[in-house]
Structures are given as structure tokens and as C-alpha cells.
Amino acid sequence: MKILVVGGGPAGLYFATLAARALPRAEVTVREQNPKGVTYGWGVALMRSALDALRPSAPDLVDELATNATWHDVVGVGVDSGLVEVRTGAAGMNPRWWVLSLLEQHALAAGVVIDHESRMDPEALAFGDWDLVVGADGVNSGLRTALAEHFAPTVEMGDNWLAWYGTPKLLPLSILLQNTDAGMWVAHAGQFSAEMSNFTVEIGQDVYDAQGFADLSDAESLSVCEEVFAGWLDGAPLIANHSAWFQTKFVTCRNWTHENIVLIGDALHTVHPSIGSGTRFAMRDAVYLIDALDEARWDVAAGLRGFEEQRRPSAEGFQKAARRSLKWYETLPGRRVADPVSFAIEYFMRTGRIKYATLRGENKELFHAYETFGGAVRS
Numbered sequence: 001m002k003i004l005v006v007g008g009g010p011a012g013l014y015f016a017t018l019a020a021r022a023l024p025r026a027e028v029t030v031r032e033q034n035p036k037g038v039t040y041g042w043g044v045a046l047m048r049s050a051l052d053a054l055r056p057s058a059p060d061l062v063d064e065l066a067t068n069a070t071w072h073d074v075v076g077v078g079v080d081s082g083l084v085e086v087r088t089g090a091a092g093m094n095p096r097w098w099v100l101s102l103l104e105q106h107a108l109a110a111g112v113v114i115d116h117e118s119r120m121d122p123e124a125l126a127f128g129d130w131d132l133v134v135g136a137d138g139v140n141s142g143l144r145t146a147l148a149e150h151f152a153p154t155v156e157m158g159d160n161w162l163a164w165y166g167t168p169k170l171l172p173l174s175i176l177l178q179n180t181d182a183g184m185w186v187a188h189a190g191q192f193s194a195e196m197s198n199f200t201v202e203i204g205q206d207v208y209d210a211q212g213f214a215d216l217s218d219a220e221s222l223s224v225c226e227e228v229f230a231g232w233l234d235g236a237p238l239i240a241n242h243s244a245w246f247q248t249k250f251v252t253c254r255n256w257t258h259e260n261i262v263l264i265g266d267a268l269h270t271v272h273p274s275i276g277s278g279t280r281f282a283m284r285d286a287v288y289l290i291d292a293l294d295e296a297r298w299d300v301a302a303g304l305r306g307f308e309e310q311r312r313p314s315a316e317g318f319q320k321a322a323r324r325s326l327k328w329y330e331t332l333p334g335r336r337v338a339d340p341v342s343f344a345i346e347y348f349m350r351t352g353r354i355k356y357a358t359l360r361g362e363n364k365e366l367f368h369a370y371e372t373f374g375g376a377v378r379s
């Protein structure tokens, strides 16, 4: 069997590894446009529960992800200078480039051929040369666009603007709010290695316009963010890695497959960075696809049907939660938040997946103070 995977991100590399392990005689090729070791972004968080869900598919690889991670048992919620810590389940953070290099090592060891600096032009691709083509080319998928009449995608732009920075300031996994007259500034932070933390800045259109970010260079934008968050950064710099301002894209596809072609990961459907689960979501797609193909004894048509049937319900549930999170974040820039405790409770319950009673059970002292001094008591 000949399998082509377009895109060497988490979805593509994980699928390629699992496919080569399942079918040692298959020819599995990954085409990746970037040079080896080059990618965007900084640290990515994976909840312990996400690693537990992935582990059965490749225990050796997932154990390495867990062992290398910087673990966070609490999430900090900071408002201006006050911070409270909330327990919601452990999350491990790894550098994104390290995750990709680990996935690549396992793919190569399984016999996958990885062609870097090999940009696939969907218009020129001879799909019939392959038994299976897996489109894992990310949120701006060229394959999805070229075959839009078959996949019927919807791409909705988010209102907020984000810039993904790193910093040598070692920070807890946290959401940090900075109230200003122009609106709220939000940072999603967290240490992901011995030396570095993530620092993703999120703002609304009003702040974006008030600062004139459209006319500033990336370096000037970075300096403004450093100034605004100086209190949290304690004099440490922000560092860029392809860190231009961007708006999120919320992608869904009416159809997931066309003939011998299937989309997975961000190319097929996205979740919002604010729920920190896109990598896990993408890798879970790979597992569902392998399971469905295995179940169909690698009859591609039956396997692709099985993938869509089995993966759709949970994927759509997850996207619903992500959409609630996205919409909630879009109200944030217009607000002024004073109290970190009541904000923390609202924050963790925003997607509807975490219940008040569960949160309360894991954070008894915090909730005792909240309920005693005037917070609303909900059952």
C-alpha cells in the first residue's frame, strides 16, 4: 500500500508513524514544506487525561511526551497583579519543535519517508498514484481549499487578535489579565522547558486599533506587549518566533473524505487555542483513522467511512466546547475584571465541560472564601 501524508505537523507525523507500525510493508511518505526543525510557536500543553487517551496507540512515544514535559498541577488566574491558583487536572507542556522532532524520530524509526522543503501543490498532485492521501496540512490547508467543492468547508474568522511569544521568565500555567482604558489584554502563559515559558497575547479589535498595531512592525508590537505585561514579566523580554498578530480560524467540513483522500487535524476541524487542545485533537484524529482502517482491514473506502462515523460525534462535541470558549473570549476585551476568584470560577466553567461542584471539590479553601464572602453559591 502507498500512503501519502501532506503536512508534517502532529496530525500527519502521528498518523504516519501509526500507519507504518501497523503495516510494516507499506510505503508511507510525508511531504512537509518547512525545513527540518523549523516551525511556528512555543510551548504546547497536553492534559494528563489527553496523554492517557493517546497512550494505548503508541505507549513508548506518549511516555516520552509525558517524561519530557514540564508539569503544572494548578492553573494561575491573574488579574492586574493578584493571582489565585486553581486545581483542575495536571497539564504537561513541551516545546512545539521538540514534540515535532520526537514524532519525526518515531516516524523515521517506523520506516516513514519524510521529505522536507517539499511543498505539495494540490492542483498538481496525482491522487490516483496513491492508495490513500491524508491531508494534514493545517488550518490553511491547500488540499481543503483545492477540493472545497467536495469537502464543503466553513472557515469563520475569530474577532480577537493573538500573538504567540515566548519568554525566559518562568511562569505558572496561567491566564493573566491586564485591565487598561482601551480594553482588556490577556496573556496565556506557562513554563514549557527549564529555560522558557509560553506567552500568547490576546486582545480585541478596540485595543488592536487603539494601539495602531496594523501599522506597527512585529518588533514594535512585541515591545508594546512587553510594556503592558511588564508587571508579570518582571523585566524579562518577550521573544518572537514567526509571532505576527493573527486571528483564529474556526474550521469545520461538511464532508471529511473524497475518494481516496481524507483530511485530519486542523485541516479538517479546529478548536480554539484558548482550550489548549489542538495538538491532542489532531493526534486523536490520527488514532481514530488508524483504528477505522484497521477495522476495515485496510480497505480504504470502508476505513474512511468508518473514520467519519466513529470520530464525528466526539469531535463535534469538542468543537462545541471550543466555540463556547471562543465566544466567551470575544466578550473579554470589552470588560473590566476586578476579582480573580469569581473570574477564575467563570473562566473554568466557560465551556460547560467543568461543573461547579467538581471545581469546588478540588479547590475547597478557595471556594470556602468565595462562598463566605459574597460569591454566588451554585449547585
Ligand SMILES: Cc1cc2nc3c(=O)[nH]c(=O)nc-3n(C[C@H](O)[C@H](O)[C@H](O)COP(=O)(O)OP(=O)(O)OC[C@H]3O[C@@H](n4cnc5c(N)ncnc54)[C@H](O)[C@@H]3O)c2cc1C
Binding pocket: 006, 007, 008, 009, 010, 011, 012, 031, 032, 033, 034, 041, 043, 044, 045, 046, 118, 119, 120, 121, 136, 137, 138, 139, 141, 142, 162, 163, 164, 200, 264, 265, 266, 267, 273, 276, 277, 278, 279, 280, 281, 282
Ligand atoms: C497560539 C496557539 C497556541 C496553541 N497552544 C496549544 C496548546 O497549548 N496545546 C495544544 O494541544 N494545541 C495548541 N495549539 C494548537 C496546535 O498548534 C494545532 O492545533 C496543531 O498544531 C494542529 O496540528 P496539525 O498537524 O493538524 O497542523 P499543523 O501543526 O499546523 O501542521 C501542518 C503542517 O503542514 C505543513 N504544510 C502546510 N501546507 C503544506 C503543503 N502545501 N505542502 C507540504 N506541507 C504543508 C505545515 O508546514 C505544517 O508543518 C495552539 C495553537 C496556537 C495558534
